[in-house]
Amino acid sequence: MQILELFGQFLYDLRTRKLRVFLAVSGIAWGALSVILLLAIGDAFHAASNKAFHGMGESIVILWTARTTKPYAGMKPGRSIEMKADEVLRMGSEVDEIGMASPELTHDGRTLEFGGHRVKAAVAGVIPEYEQPRNMIPMPGGRFLDPLDIEGRSRVIFIGNELKTKLFGDTDAVGHTLFVDGRPFTVIGSLTKKIQTSNYSGPDEDRAFIPYTTFISMWGNRDVSNTVLVPATPGDSEAMKRAVYRHLGRRMGFDPQDEAALQMWDTVEMDRFVNWFFWGVKALMGLGGILTLGAGGIGVANIMFLVVRERTREIGVRMAVGARDSDVLAQVLLEALLIVFIGGFLGFVTAAGVIAGINALPIPDWLGAPQLSPTVALVTVAVLAVVGLAAGYAPARRAASMDPVRALEF
Amino acid sequence: MIRAENLHKNYLMGRVTVAALKGVDVHIHAGEYVAILGPSGSGKSTLMHILGCLDTPSSGSYHLAGEPVQGLSRNQLARVRNERIGFVFQSFNLLAHATALGNVELPLVYNGSGRRVRQERAAELLERVGLGDRMEHRPNELSGGQRQRVALARALATDPDVILADEPTGNLDTAAGEEVVKLFEELIAEGKTVIIVTHDLEIAHRARRIIQLRDGRIEQDSSPPRWA
Numbered sequence A: 001m002q003i004l005e006l007f008g009q010f011l012y013d014l015r016t017r018k019l020r021v022f023l024a025v026s027g028i029a030w031g032a033l034s035v036i037l038l039l040a041i042g043d044a045f046h047a048a049s050n051k052a053f054h055g056m057g058e059s060i061v062i063l064w065t066a067r068t069t070k071p072y073a074g075m076k077p078g079r080s081i082e083m084k085a086d087e088v089l090r091m092g093s094e095v096d097e098i099g100m101a102s103p104e105l106t107h108d109g110r111t112l113e114f115g116g117h118r119v120k121a122a123v124a125g126v127i128p129e130y131e132q133p134r135n136m137i138p139m140p141g142g143r144f145l146d147p148l149d150i151e152g153r154s155r156v157i158f159i160g161n162e163l164k165t166k167l168f169g170d171t172d173a174v175g176h177t178l179f180v181d182g183r184p185f186t187v188i189g190s191l192t193k194k195i196q197t198s199n200y201s202g203p204d205e206d207r208a209f210i211p212y213t214t215f216i217s218m219w220g221n222r223d224v225s226n227t228v229l230v231p232a233t234p235g236d237s238e239a240m241k242r243a244v245y246r247h248l249g250r251r252m253g254f255d256p257q258d259e260a261a262l263q264m265w266d267t268v269e270m271d272r273f274v275n276w277f278f279w280g281v282k283a284l285m286g287l288g289g290i291l292t293l294g295a296g297g298i299g300v301a302n303i304m305f306l307v308v309r310e311r312t313r314e315i316g317v318r319m320a321v322g323a324r325d326s327d328v329l330a331q332v333l334l335e336a337l338l339i340v341f342i343g344g345f346l347g348f349v350t351a352a353g354v355i356a357g358i359n360a361l362p363i364p365d366w367l368g369a370p371q372l373s374p375t376v377a378l379v380t381v382a383v384l385a386v387v388g389l390a391a392g393y394a395p396a397r398r399a400a401s402m403d404p405v406r407a408l409e410f
Numbered sequence B: 001m002i003r004a005e006n007l008h009k010n011y012l013m014g015r016v017t018v019a020a021l022k023g024v025d026v027h028i029h030a031g032e033y034v035a036i037l038g039p040s041g042s043g044k045s046t047l048m049h050i051l052g053c054l055d056t057p058s059s060g061s062y063h064l065a066g067e068p069v070q071g072l073s074r075n076q077l078a079r080v081r082n083e084r085i086g087f088v089f090q091s092f093n094l095l096a097h098a099t100a101l102g103n104v105e106l107p108l109v110y111n112g113s114g115r116r117v118r119q120e121r122a123a124e125l126l127e128r129v130g131l132g133d134r135m136e137h138r139p140n141e142l143s144g145g146q147r148q149r150v151a152l153a154r155a156l157a158t159d160p161d162v163i164l165a166d167e168p169t170g171n172l173d174t175a176a177g178e179e180v181v182k183l184f185e186e187l188i189a190e191g192k193t194v195i196i197v198t199h200d201l202e203i204a205h206r207a208r209r210i211i212q213l214r215d216g217r218i219e220q221d222s223s224p225p226r227w228a
Helices: A003-016 A018-053 A085-094 A147-151 A161-168 A212-219 A237-252 A267-310 A312-320 A325-360 A374-400 A404-409 B044-051 B074-084 B100-110 B115-128 B144-155 B174-189 B201-206
Strands: A061-065 A098-114 A117-126 A156-159 A177-180 A183-190 A207-211 A226-231 A262-266 B002-013 B016-028 B033-037 B059-064 B085-088 B162-166 B193-198 B209-214 B217-221
Touching: A003 A018, A003 A325, A003 B100, A018 A267, A018 A325, A018 A374, A061 A237, A061 A267, A085 A098, A085 A237, A098 A161, A098 A212, A098 A237, A117 A161, A117 A212, A147 A212, A156 A161, A156 A177, A161 A183, A207 A212, A226 A237, A237 A262, A262 A267, A267 A312, A267 A325, A267 A374, A312 A325, A312 A404, A312 B074, A312 B100, A325 A374, A325 B074, B002 B044, B016 B044, B016 B217, B033 B044, B033 B174, B033 B201, B044 B059, B044 B162, B044 B193, B074 B085, B074 B100, B085 B144, B100 B115, B100 B144, B115 B144, B144 B162, B144 B174, B162 B174, B174 B193, B174 B201, B193 B201
Parallel strands: A117 A207, A156 A183, B033 B193, B033 B209, B085 B162, B162 B193
Antiparallel strands: A061 A226, A061 A262, A098 A117, A098 A177, A098 A226, A156 A207, A177 A183, B002 B016, B002 B059, B209 B217
């Protein structure tokens, strides 16, 4: 079949049956617009939520020690388990399943002072390796802690972005000296603003971070508030958690089967759930769009039935001059696809406009800016093709199975 | 060229079976100019449809150019129509959206000819029927006679052996009809087989042989070939 003739036919229909073609095309355009917008918004929401959720960190496990519930080696249940920082570091080096273990010592309500500004905030003692998994990205010109800071118990401090604004306003904080409970600290960096929807001891933007060694020298060798763990095998938090129970059970004297002795917040597991959840949300939104498009497809099918009926005689002529059934079938099918793809194209252009419009508005960070991603485009094209073939098939079959004599006498 | 024997065609009209053809024998040789004449309901359209491979007989045998036609599939029949038969209809049956050139190209589309070949052949045929200056016109921009000449050019596109014309002058005035009939006569001179179905005696008498049908039977065959 020749595509040019098909276009000629379409243009002729467009001229002679404007309203009908317009309705068919706009039905599809509307459906395509719904599919594209819903998919794009769903994607953006998923990406934004992922980012926000990972504000706290990606694939990390937060560990707290708690109380035993089982007797162990002659000790009664109900014993409180506590850990010092060196115990955490030892665990990190001895347990193969752990990729990184950082102690986190927290002291709430410390007084931070700079140039007459005074703020109460939590100060945490951590190690340099805490930076990457917890998404502690310094603003340009600044840095997080380094090994020398730990070794030298340096009086250096990394501050959250809110804290920085409260103390320094818009001016650069790096290199300035602030006072923590009256003792001077040099600011080495401040946090880049991030979206963080989950936390365990307050959002990072309101906290300050110092070397854990400095923390101990200031406030004594306290028990850690919690530990941040990263599995050695990315995503395999289960093996790591079991190894942690075995190791700490032995070291701290509790039954490794006593799950209540430790509490762990596994964001890997949570990630998996959140991902499934968003796939569900996106599938539902996509389905909504696809159903709308399906309604447009039914419109096209109707119109193709009408077209086939109107062109009965023409189909007879085509058969008389040698068109095979498959030629007639292909023609009707291609025409349905043409209507669907022209409608789809218009829907796509409209969607691009609407998305540009949405992005010109102030979109809340948690919703995310919708994008016309290649995936969205690909899914839309595939759905359009299916709708076009489905809409064209029944009318095309009817056309192809006509009796040439009856068609000519129609 | 055409050898049809004992053709029967029955139609089911509701619960009644109507016999449109009741045992028709037709032998037509290559290069013959035949008119099939008869009142409406005589079976002449049915006969033409069967001879044109648009329809199949209920019983009887039909050989076209030595090849048996009965038992062929829909696709095989389409191929036979495309290669061996050119149709001319009373109401022209041109595609409204296509130009004269596009209409003449149509049979070539279905035999898989390339664009270039199609256009050259179509242009040559339109020149031949005297419409060289109307190639880009659509049917609604042409007169009845011009439309029928486009249809004739289309019938000749694949250079078929047989031209089947169903009341080709029925919708034309005398002058336009005369031009079309002259074109048929030219084709005869070139060795084509032309079969015209008509109830117009004047047109029929221009043919060299008249087959007269009545009630599904051949009533009279003016010059049955001696060699049949």
